[in-house]
Amino acid sequence: MRNSGDVVSLWLHWWNTGDTAIADRIYAPDYRRNATDMSESGPGPVKRLVAMYRAAFPDLHFEVEGMVSEGDTAAVRRVAAGTHQAPLLGLPATNRHVSLIGCDVLRLRGDLIAESWSYYDRLALMEQLQATR
Numbered sequence: 001m002r003n004s005g006d007v008v009s010l011w012l013h014w015w016n017t018g019d020t021a022i023a024d025r026i027y028a029p030d031y032r033r034n035a036t037d038m039s040e041s042g043p044g045p046v047k048r049l050v051a052m053y054r055a056a057f058p059d060l061h062f063e064v065e066g067m068v069s070e071g072d073t074a075a076v077r078r079v080a081a082g083t084h085q086a087p088l089l090g091l092p093a094t095n096r097h098v099s100l101i102g103c104d105v106l107r108l109r110g111d112l113i114a115e116s117w118s119y120y121d122r123l124a125l126m127e128q129l130q131a132t133r
Helices: 004-017 020-025 041-058 122-126
Strands: 027-034 061-070 072-082 099-111 112-122
Touching: 004 020, 004 061, 004 072, 004 099, 004 112, 020 027, 020 041, 027 041, 099 122, 112 122
Parallel strands: 027 112
Antiparallel strands: 061 072, 072 099, 099 112
């Protein structure tokens, strides 16, 4: 059985590489993401979400700034950075580099992520891409 730090390391590696084989190892079949960017359950929708962001930001990189875990829950404060090189949410590539602070709370069931809550400032992302002007 992995501890929460191991699961978070795999989760981080998956976001940084887009390797869906990692997603298959870390998400419960009934995984639920509580965030404004996804309403479906299961690993499939979150794989598509990560693929969408990695396509738009091929150099996307997450860096953990802090983590707290207790019981079956881990809270991860992170910075995501990358260069917008392909369309995202209807916005054509801008070639602008962006950096966003966010927080993800992961609820584990054994070795798997059963549920998560993701918080990031989508308006800050759009402002950095100058999509709000």
